[in-house]
Amino acid sequence: xxxxxxxxxxxxxxxxxxxxxILMHRESGWIGVPYVWNAEQSDAVSEVxxxxxxxxxKHTDGTQRSNSYIVxxxxxxxxxxxxxxxxxxxxxxxxxxxxxxxYEQGTENQLVHWTHTGMLTGATANPANAPRLAIWNxxxxxxxxxxxxxxxxxxxxxxxxSRGPARNSGLFLTAGIAD
Numbered sequence: 001x002x003x004x005x006x007x008x009x010x011x012x013x014x015x016x017x018x019x020x021x022i023l024m025h026r027e028s029g030w031i032g033v034p035y036v037w038n039a040e041q042s043d044a045v046s047e048v049x050x051x052x053x054x055x056x057x058k059h060t061d062g063t064q065r066s067n068s069y070i071v072x073x074x075x076x077x078x079x080x081x082x083x084x085x086x087x088x089x090x091x092x093x094x095x096x097x098x099x100x101x102x103y104e105q106g107t108e109n110q111l112v113h114w115t116h117t118g119m120l121t122g123a124t125a126n127p128a129n130a131p132r133l134a135i136w137n138x139x140x141x142x143x144x145x146x147x148x149x150x151x152x153x154x155x156x157x158x159x160x161x162s163r164g165p166a167r168n169s170g171l172f173l174t175a176g177i178a179d
Contacts, residue, residue: 002069007058018053019071020044023081032077048074079165080158094123095131095175096154133175149175 050073
């Protein structure tokens with residue numbers, strides 16, 4: 001689900017939910033379906049052809065800003081989620097989650113927490129044995145190089161990798177790429 005805070009400085013001001021994307025498994029395989037939320041924020045409807053939604057927010061500097069947000073059409077989903085003939089989910093990987101996170105009941109490693117809650121199966125019992133990315137916004141933990149690579153992998157490498165839709169650029173931004 002994609003949304004914009006009403007006020008980046010005041011989380012209690014709420015948010016404008018723009019769209020929800022789902023991957024639906026049918027007998028014929030996976031399909032991606034975009035849903036656009038109504039102005040009342042009470043319901044979302046499937047928009048096979050996509051949509052352009054006007055959004056506005058108060059930015060961190062206090063100025064009011066706006067943007068035309070483009071909801072992709074159903075066929076756009078294939079650009080990121082289709083690898084050769086398979087339609088596959090993309091997203092969080094173990095090395096993105098192998099860090100401490102402040103939950104309501106206390107701080108816990110995300111891999112451990114997700115395993116305890118049943119959201120994740122097959123993870124190692126000891127997170128020290130799992131791969132780990134630098135915590136990109138914590139300068140006390142890693143070098144600037146490692147922080148930058150972690151940020152680029154988290155935000156860009158889903159396209160910029162040897163199998164992604166930006167593979168023809170030759171710019172691969174997974175953290176392990178040194179060049």
